[in-house]
Amino acid sequence: MSFIAKIKDKLFKKVGDKMEEAAIMADKPVEAAPAEAAPAGAPVIVDSPPPQLVSTSAVFPIELKAILPGAPPGGKIKFAHYWGAGCGGCDVSMLDIHEKILTVNDMADVVFWPIAVDGKVKDLEALDDGEITVTLFNGAVRNSENEHMLKLLRQKSTILVAYGACAMWGGMPGLANLHNTEEIKKYVYTQTPTMKAFQDTQDSPVIPQEVYQAPEGELHIPTLYDTVLAADDVVDIDYYVPGCPPQQTSINVLLGALVGHVYHGAALPPKGTIIGAAEKSLCEECPRKKESRRITKVVEPYEIDVDPDQCLMDQGIICMGPATRAGCGSPCTQAGQPCRGCYGPTGAVSEQGASMLTAVASLFPVLDNDALIDEDEIIDIMSQVKDPLGYFYQFTLAKSLIKRAVKEKGGK
Amino acid sequence: MSEFDPKIIAFCCNWCSYAGADGAGVARLQMPTNFRIIRTMCSARVDPEHILRSLAKGADGVIVLGCHPADCHYIGGNYRARRRMALLRFVLEEYGFDPKRLKLEWVSASEGEKFQKTMTEFIDDIKGLGPNPIKEGA
Numbered sequence: 001m002s003f004i005a006k007i008k009d010k011l012f013k014k015v016g017d018k019m020e021e022a023a024i025m026a027d028k029p030v031e032a033a034p035a036e037a038a039p040a041g042a043p044v045i046v047d048s049p050p051p052q053l054v055s056t057s058a059v060f061p062i063e064l065k066a067i068l069p070g071a072p073p074g075g076k077i078k079f080a081h082y083w084g085a086g087c088g089g090c091d092v093s094m095l096d097i098h099e100k101i102l103t104v105n106d107m108a109d110v111v112f113w114p115i116a117v118d119g120k121v122k123d124l125e126a127l128d129d130g131e132i133t134v135t136l137f138n139g140a141v142r143n144s145e146n147e148h149m150l151k152l153l154r155q156k157s158t159i160l161v162a163y164g165a166c167a168m169w170g171g172m173p174g175l176a177n178l179h180n181t182e183e184i185k186k187y188v189y190t191q192t193p194t195m196k197a198f199q200d201t202q203d204s205p206v207i208p209q210e211v212y213q214a215p216e217g218e219l220h221i222p223t224l225y226d227t228v229l230a231a232d233d234v235v236d237i238d239y240y241v242p243g244c245p246p247q248q249t250s251i252n253v254l255l256g257a258l259v260g261h262v263y264h265g266a267a268l269p270p271k272g273t274i275i276g277a278a279e280k281s282l283c284e285e286c287p288r289k290k291e292s293r294r295i296t297k298v299v300e301p302y303e304i305d306v307d308p309d310q311c312l313m314d315q316g317i318i319c320m321g322p323a324t325r326a327g328c329g330s331p332c333t334q335a336g337q338p339c340r341g342c343y344g345p346t347g348a349v350s351e352q353g354a355s356m357l358t359a360v361a362s363l364f365p366v367l368d369n370d371a372l373i374d375e376d377e378i379i380d381i382m383s384q385v386k387d388p389l390g391y392f393y394q395f396t397l398a399k400s401l402i403k404r405a406v407k408e409k410g411g412k
Numbered sequence: 413m414s415e416f417d418p419k420i421i422a423f424c425c426n427w428c429s430y431a432g433a434d435g436a437g438v439a440r441l442q443m444p445t446n447f448r449i450i451r452t453m454c455s456a457r458v459d460p461e462h463i464l465r466s467l468a469k470g471a472d473g474v475i476v477l478g479c480h481p482a483d484c485h486y487i488g489g490n491y492r493a494r495r496r497m498a499l500l501r502f503v504l505e506e507y508g509f510d511p512k513r514l515k516l517e518w519v520s521a522s523e524g525e526k527f528q529k530t531m532t533e534f535i536d537d538i539k540g541l542g543p544n545p546i547k548e549g550a
Contacts, residue, residue, distance in 0.1 A: 366488045
């Protein structure tokens with residue numbers, strides 16, 4: 001008995017009779033499609049979605065509840081997961097769904113997911129166009145390898161999902177847009193005293209070259225781009241799942257939609273849907289009590305005794321909640337840490353940083369002598385907010401209106 | 413190359429500076445014509461996103477004109493705007509813009525002359541700074 005079969009056996013026993021009648025269950029039964037439209041191999045995106053799937057304002061009604069009975073009627077679909085410029089957190093976040101990972105195995109053959117299964121690029125290249133039913137791409141596009149793989153996966157996949165904050169808006173790697181490649185290379189390889197490479201070669205720094213002539217032949221490394229891009233700057237993206245990494249609830253909604261489609265022929269959500277997230281801000285689902293107090297001093301959580309029930313902004317901690325999309329279940333604020341904004345801007349705005357800037361500026365009270373104080377005093381008050389660009393645009397800089405640093409050239 | 417002809421976006425509060433601009437026009441005060449006025453109900457109605465979008469689309473400078481302190485039609489809108497612009501200027505500086513490309517000034521409904529003076533000075537400042545660096549080939 002294989003390892004997976006053993007785990008499954010155990011799970012079925014534990015759940016007992018409840019598992020008999022059905023295997024996957026959604027919150028609401030999914031309307032089955034006519035028999036002739038039953039999915040065969042690779043399902044296609046359906047143009048007209050059923051109304052229960054259209055809304056992006058609430059979490060999708062279909063949510064994965066239990067493990068599946070076996071392969072889908074039309075045979076297993078193909079699944080791939082790959083990373084661009086990211087930390088790898090998204091790549092393993094799929095495992096946060098615990099035993100439901102078996103669902104993925106029942107439903108799909110994992111053809112390419114380097115962190116979990118052995119797959120080579122040449123295997124991927126050998127597939128037909130559109131043969132992979134669904135590909136999750138995480139990470140930003142920062143070098144030529146990221147771009148090549150993203151384009152290849154787009155070609156081979158029917159559904160391509162931008163998975164995680166980096167794929168959606170460039171994420172934290174996007175902050176590199178405040179510098180250019182030369183500055184970054186120079187800093188990392190010649191000016192960082194804690195780097196071993198710096199200590200060893202201080203007098204003759206070694207900077208990686210794209211092409212290197214080794215005795216065995218010519219070696220290449222990918223070209224680092226000046227500007228970090230989001231996945232949809234490079235290819236067409238079907239769905240988005242935000243988060244750093246996407247939270248369990250969002251992944252379940254994504255898998256639920258897939259399972260409904262693959263097993264019951266239910267239509268997929270409309271193209272471009274942000275899956276597993278709400279339209280409103282995180283404050284809507286954060287349990288902390290907000291009194292809209294004014295603050296005079298910005299603090300970090302370690303500097304004060306954080307009240308477990310009070311709004312963090314009321315306590316002087318800058319929390320990205322007011323400018324961030326809900327859907328994650330507010331795990332950070334519940335643990336006493338401010339929201340970092342990884343679910344991106346809310347449905348009504350395009351600039352997360354700009355809406356956060358407005359929220360923070362309004363935190364400071366209008367003083368009794370406000371009519372009389374001069375501009376320098378205002379600058380003093382506002383300069384308590386350190387690195388506003390890095391803080392407010394932590395995940396969305398590469399997709400912001402300005403996108404990257406500019407250089408003033410001066411007038412003539 | 414011809415002389416640099418800046419494009420300025422001016423956000424004017426409905427209750428004071430928009431009327432001030434009107435007054436400047438009625439009084440036939442002479443000033444450069446490089447600016448486009450967008451009327452808002454209050455200087456606090458100007459979202460940082462509006463300013464960033466103006467710059468992203470190639471405006472060389474953005475000026476926000478509101479009521480004098482203690483004069484706001486909505487009591488405290490101008491104080492809010494003042495804090496917001498101060499913070500936004502830090503953001504612009506981090507992006508690499510000269511923060512002088514964003515200006516906040518108070519012009520009341522009766523100050524046509526101040527409107528003329530403010531706009532003339534701001535346009536001169538922007539001419540000194542040169543074109544918006546976000547523009548291709550600028």
